[in-house]
Amino acid sequence: MFPKRGRKTAKRDPLDSFVDAAAHALDLKIEPTWKGAIKTNLEVTLALAALCADFPLPDDAEPAPVFSA
Amino acid sequence: MDTSWAHASEIAAAVSDGRTSATAVVGGALARIAKHDRALNAFTAVTEERALAKAAAIDAERARGRRLGVLAGVPFAVKNLFDVAGLPTLAGSKINRDRAPVARDATVIARLEAHGAVLVGALNMGEYAYDFTGENVHDGASRNPHDVSRMTGGSSGGSGGAVAGGLVPIALGSDTNGSIRVPASLCGIFGLKPTYGRLSRAHTFPFVASLDHVGPLARSTRDLALAYDAMQGHDDDDPVCAQRPVEAAAPLLARGSEGLRIAIAGGYFRAGASAQAQTALARVAAALGVTNEIELPEAKRARAAAYVITASEGGALHLGRLRTRGRDFDPAVRDRLIAGAMIPAAHVAKAQKFRRWYREQVLALFGHVDAVLAPATPCTAPAIGQRTFVLDGVELPVRANLGIYTQPISFIGLPVVAVPVPLQPLPIGVQIIAAPWCEDVALRIAHALEQAGIVAAARPSLEGGK
Numbered sequence: 101m102f103p104k105r106g107r108k109t110a111k112r113d114p115l116d117s118f119v120d121a122a123a124h125a126l127d128l129k130i131e132p133t134w135k136g137a138i139k140t141n142l143e144v145t146l147a148l149a150a151l152c153a154d155f156p157l158p159d160d161a162e163p164a165p166v167f168s169a
Numbered sequence: 170m171d172t173s174w175a176h177a178s179e180i181a182a183a184v185s186d187g188r189t190s191a192t193a194v195v196g197g198a199l200a201r202i203a204k205h206d207r208a209l210n211a212f213t214a215v216t217e218e219r220a221l222a223k224a225a226a227i228d229a230e231r232a233r234g235r236r237l238g239v240l241a242g243v244p245f246a247v248k249n250l251f252d253v254a255g256l257p258t259l260a261g262s263k264i265n266r267d268r269a270p271v272a273r274d275a276t277v278i279a280r281l282e283a284h285g286a287v288l289v290g291a292l293n294m295g296e297y298a299y300d301f302t303g304e305n306v307h308d309g310a311s312r313n314p315h316d317v318s319r320m321t322g323g324s325s326g327g328s329g330g331a332v333a334g335g336l337v338p339i340a341l342g343s344d345t346n347g348s349i350r351v352p353a354s355l356c357g358i359f360g361l362k363p364t365y366g367r368l369s370r371a372h373t374f375p376f377v378a379s380l381d382h383v384g385p386l387a388r389s390t391r392d393l394a395l396a397y398d399a400m401q402g403h404d405d406d407d408p409v410c411a412q413r414p415v416e417a418a419a420p421l422l423a424r425g426s427e428g429l430r431i432a433i434a435g436g437y438f439r440a441g442a443s444a445q446a447q448t449a450l451a452r453v454a455a456a457l458g459v460t461n462e463i464e465l466p467e468a469k470r471a472r473a474a475a476y477v478i479t480a481s482e483g484g485a486l487h488l489g490r491l492r493t494r495g496r497d498f499d500p501a502v503r504d505r506l507i508a509g510a511m512i513p514a515a516h517v518a519k520a521q522k523f524r525r526w527y528r529e530q531v532l533a534l535f536g537h538v539d540a541v542l543a544p545a546t547p548c549t550a551p552a553i554g555q556r557t558f559v560l561d562g563v564e565l566p567v568r569a570n571l572g573i574y575t576q577p578i579s580f581i582g583l584p585v586v587a588v589p590v591p592l593q594p595l596p597i598g599v600q601i602i603a604a605p606w607c608e609d610v611a612l613r614i615a616h617a618l619e620q621a622g623i624v625a626a627a628r629p630s631l632e633g634g635k
Contacts, residue, residue, distance in 0.1 A: 103353050118511070118594055119511065122510075123507075123511075126488065126510055126511070127492055128488075128491055128492055128495075128507060128510070129492070129494075130493070130495075131495070132506065134495070134500070134503070134504055134507070135458035137500070137501075137504035137509050138504045138507050138511075139508075140504075141504055141505045141507075141508035141509075141557075142508040142511055142512075143476035143556075144569070145476065145477060145508055145509065145512055146512070146516070147479050148472075148473035148474075148476045148477055149473070149477045149512065149513075149519075149520065151469070151470050151473040151474075151518035152470055152473055152474045152477065152516070152519050152520045152523045153515075153516060153519050155467070155470055155519075155523055156525075157519075157522050157523065160521070161522045161525060161526060163518060163521035163522045163524070163525060164379070164521045164522075164525045164528065164581075165379045165521060
């Protein structure tokens, strides 16, 4: 069912859509009451991840974990 | 002989020279557990039969004239993520209760027992070690012996409570982001997080493979060193365990801090620290004559990267259980793990690249200093159930932020001794951070502070007496 022409619909937070899509991709069944806390945790983690993502490193920087055969 | 607050070194000496027996010491520990654990909630299993049999075997060895180990008759207990033969390895979870009892002990338990120590039980912990509080929805919160309405800190909460409460002189914990150092700080005891790869993690339940460490908690630096030395050595069962010889620290303690170059961590490690954390750090620094500060570059980013890697690896580890048994998790843990599983891989890869860069910067600092001092926790023990606290004017969740000063250190695997400053009414810890494989340096400084009376495990007054 589509919204009637001219009526404004509330814009969905893209992170809500991401949580739904990621849960689908990971085959995780998330109960509705869990979603708020999952989204909050994801927001915090993504904000912290952005701190690292912004940090300039050369392309040839080695990641820390090294597998030794 | 009253061994209710004795150090492990004193117990082993007394058992070895016949002033007491292992059976009497272990019986005393079992009696204290029976008397006080209802209040402390540190133990999830007591291995009484096994402990008494082991104690009797030690006494029989002595009767035959055999020389006993350096931990002869010393009772100890382990966070319940260590495999204990005959028990399912809970790792603080409800889900793992369905697992079969394991057939063998974790490597480090076997090594402690080979030196005469006696396992008396398994200890409460935050679910799957994703915790800094010591709370557990399945087993109840472990309680701080200095004030049972307060947190022990986690995730090795039962380990902190059992040692600080005098139930055992030594406990083992694990530390991924601070889970030995945080309870050591809040419970007012000593904790050692060794260099990443120093001690075997074989036959323990993992959390974040690239960050997991195991180590001892105790009421003296000598006990820490004795337990640490007994557990050292390569183990083929842990692919991360280093190929290094045993480098005993206990014989080096008496060298003290003379000649060591020590600095205080500034910048990030100053921001957010409570008055108590600052007082404790100032006391330790003053006793060592340390005034110079150094900056661990990008420590805030290091903490962020550790957070991201932890969430991602933790989420990946538990994905199968999250799919099938989501309702059986502690909701506070489950929701963080699910969020962690959803983090884009690009962020995790960048965090691992940053980790290498940060490691190189911090290791360069150790060309100029031998050890760095920093707070262990931003504050003394919060109340059980407290959800938020204010750090540097910002209200933040307690569960995720008690480890803000420990995370940037374990992130690159540095060895740390957390030392207790006995403030009133609650103790708080200071981290002594050394270069990789230099546990002895941190232990020597801790021992010097202990000898000077600056750091000590204060005895709590538990209801019902000793």
